[in-house]
Amino acid sequence: MTSTTQTLPLLLEEVECVRVERLSPSFVRVELASPALADFGVDGRLYDQRIKLIFPATPGGPLPSFEGADESWFYTWLDKPVEERGHMRTYTVRDVVGEGADTRLVVDFIVHEGECGPGGTWGANARVGDRLMLLGPRRGMPYGGIEFIPGDARTLLVVGDETAVPAVAAILEQLADDARGHVFLEVPFADDVLTLRHPDGVVVRWFPRDGDPRGEALHAAALDHLGTTPHRLEVSDDEVDPDLWETPGHSSSGEDVDATSRAVGHDFDGLYAWIAGESKVVTALRRALVKDLGIDRHQVAFMGYWRVGVAMKS
Ligand SMILES: Cc1cc2nc3c(=O)[nH]c(=O)nc-3n(C[C@H](O)[C@H](O)[C@H](O)COP(=O)(O)OP(=O)(O)OC[C@H]3O[C@@H](n4cnc5c(N)ncnc54)[C@H](O)[C@@H]3O)c2cc1C
Known part of the structure; x- marks a missing residue:
């Protein structure tokens, strides 16, 4: 597993699925791991922190490489053919477990009936050892993606x-x-x-x-x-x-x-x-x-x- 994006103000890393649990008919919980997640975090509470996941274009297929990525990484990625870039979707950090190089992000996938896209299909078939690209906040850097801001609401x-x-x-x-x-x-x-x-x-x-x-x-x-x-x-x-x-x-x-x-x-x-x-x-x-x-x-x-x-x- 490579850490490709040391220079970016966010994490853009390949992660490995290390745990899969079927919580209920419609929820599948996975844990995603990478030593690079040691740098995952925000200042304050995560609340509804969103992340992006990039799924391979075909199940088990190759993931896009972000080796040497710079600030223009998104457009460089978008310019690639879909077979190479895969599909990006938005998910939520349900929890963070472990620490340091053993930090794992918990993500709950919805498995739904009917037409399913790459995200739902991946979640429904997730296996330990499957790999994804993850885009999320790097500790100490501004990232956004938290919308729950109740202020002093009563x-x-x-x-x-x-x-x-x-x-x-x-x-x-x-x-x-x-x-x-x-x-x-x-x-x-x-x-x-x-x-x-x-x-x-x-x-x-x-x-x-x-x-x-x-x-x-x-x-x-x-x-x-x-x-x-x-x-x-x-x-x-x-x-x-x-x-x-x-x-x-x-x-x-x-x-x-x-x-x-x-x-x-x-x-x-x-x-x-x-x-x-x-x-x-x-x-x-x-x-x-x-x-x-x-x-x-x-x-x-x-x-x-x-x-x-x-x-x-x-
Ligand atoms: C901030 C944010 C946080 C999110 N957090 C989560 C999360 O933690 N877990 C999670 O599972 N989803 C989450 N989602 C929703 C998820 O991004 C969408 O459901 C997304 O469409 C899933 O991608 P897909 O590739 O499965 O389907 P797409 O390729 O986007 O869509 C393909 C087809 O699937 C259908 N479809 C997609 N999602 C559903 C669904 N849930 N039920 C029924 N039909 C559906 C669409 O109508 C479409 O016809 C979040 C979205 C946002 C914006």
Whole structure:
């Protein structure tokens, strides 16, 4: 295994899968290892820290080389033919175990039915010894990729589907003991409900779909919690931005966060909301929270983690 990118302000390293555990019908947990992960880390808590993984173009096939990579590594990589560069997708650091050269990153993969891309396919078939490229934060260097920024919020609203469960689980474990709030999580099946560690003041509710339409029960429960109607998830497909990303620090629609803030009718003072999952479901919640309820955009992060029928861009 090579450490190729000593000169970059981030880690761009080949990692080896050293552990695989099937947690439930839809979750596969893997541990990814490399001596280079001794340098993995951020200043402060990881919360929902995202990383990128590069999967080989064909299962077990070669990985792209970043030998001698410089600041232009991304475009150099993108210029290569897909058979050589493979596929990049976004995942969450569920946990970090070990230390020094034995540091391992824990990543939970969703195994879903139907059409599966390179990431889901890799997770479903992961074996000890499989290799990937990993892009993540190098300790002491700015990297970004943490969106959970509650500031001095007094209460939390966290909503996510199965792709956000790893991030939510990591966030909950890192909250202060006196944190308060409500968490709504949708998973494919009742057997996907996991045991999560969280502060006593945080209530976690699970919504297994078990064949019901995606997002509907989750949407209704979150709005019910905020004391509003209607509860139906009504957004047409052409209104959905597959790359929806509306946080206080970034707007995929180009909205000015200050211009869109306004006085609220309900008492949402002290609330911080973090909402992630399938883009249509997140779009519907965004409309309800920001447009209908008038919640200040400084208090919310809406993230489309994936979109039905759309292969994610690198
Ligand atoms: C910040 C961030 C953190 C994320 N963390 C995680 C994580 O920790 N674990 C995780 O598993 N995912 C996570 N995701 C979601 C993951 O990146 C997407 O699901 C991605 O599309 C998976 O890539 P793929 O190659 O499997 O599918 P793609 O090639 O992107 O898509 C191929 C097809 O698969 C379908 N598809 C993709 N994902 C799903 C799904 N979850 N359910 C049903 N159909 C799907 C698409 O609709 C499309 O038709 C995260 C995304 C973001 C933005």
